[in-house]
Amino acid sequence: MSNRQPDIEQFLYREARLLDERNWDEWLACYSPTVEYWMPAWGDDDRLTRDPQREISLIYYPNREGLEDRIYRIKTERSAASTPEPRTSHQISNVELLEDSALHVEVRYNWVTFSHRYQKTDLFFGNTRCRIALNEGRPLIERKTVQLNNDYINQVIDIYHI
Numbered sequence: 001m002s003n004r005q006p007d008i009e010q011f012l013y014r015e016a017r018l019l020d021e022r023n024w025d026e027w028l029a030c031y032s033p034t035v036e037y038w039m040p041a042w043g044d045d046d047r048l049t050r051d052p053q054r055e056i057s058l059i060y061y062p063n064r065e066g067l068e069d070r071i072y073r074i075k076t077e078r079s080a081a082s083t084p085e086p087r088t089s090h091q092i093s094n095v096e097l098l099e100d101s102a103l104h105v106e107v108r109y110n111w112v113t114f115s116h117r118y119q120k121t122d123l124f125f126g127n128t129r130c131r132i133a134l135n136e137g138r139p140l141i142e143r144k145t146v147q148l149n150n151d152y153i154n155q156v157i158d159i160y161h162i
Contacts, residue, residue, distance in 0.1 A: 032142045
């Protein structure tokens with residue numbers, strides 16, 4: 001087992017920067033074609049939903065095609081919720097490698113995103129767990145589960161907020 005912590009942190013920082021810069025194609029390239037991208041909802045019992053197939057989710061894409069479709073809608077201005085696109089600043093902290101093997105790493109980190117649109121700034125925060133494949137030294141996110149901790153919001157939540 002090697003110390004991949006600095007490389008994984010740099011990968012996560014880059015992914016966040018690509019969102020801030022609205023560099024959608026490079027951002028998508030951070031994800032495996034088979035990625036599961038999920039943001040569960042909080043249930044009435046103050047627990048996160050556990051099954052995206054049977055319970056409500058704030059965001060769920062079973063593979064990268066869903067992310068690609070979302071990006072297509074943003075880029076072609078077919079998303080009223082994203083026009084105009086907000087200016088964002090993603091902050092990542094407390095990156096932990098929970099598992100480190102030759103083929104992948106399991107990561108958990110905290111995040112805060114500031115989003116500015118229509119002369120108003122909103123704040124979103126939570127934590128994320130990722131499984132990152134190590135393909136010939138090039139990391140790819142295979143699974144991403146995002147926990148939004150301030151889910152009582154007055155607007156649409158989208159991929160660039162988290």
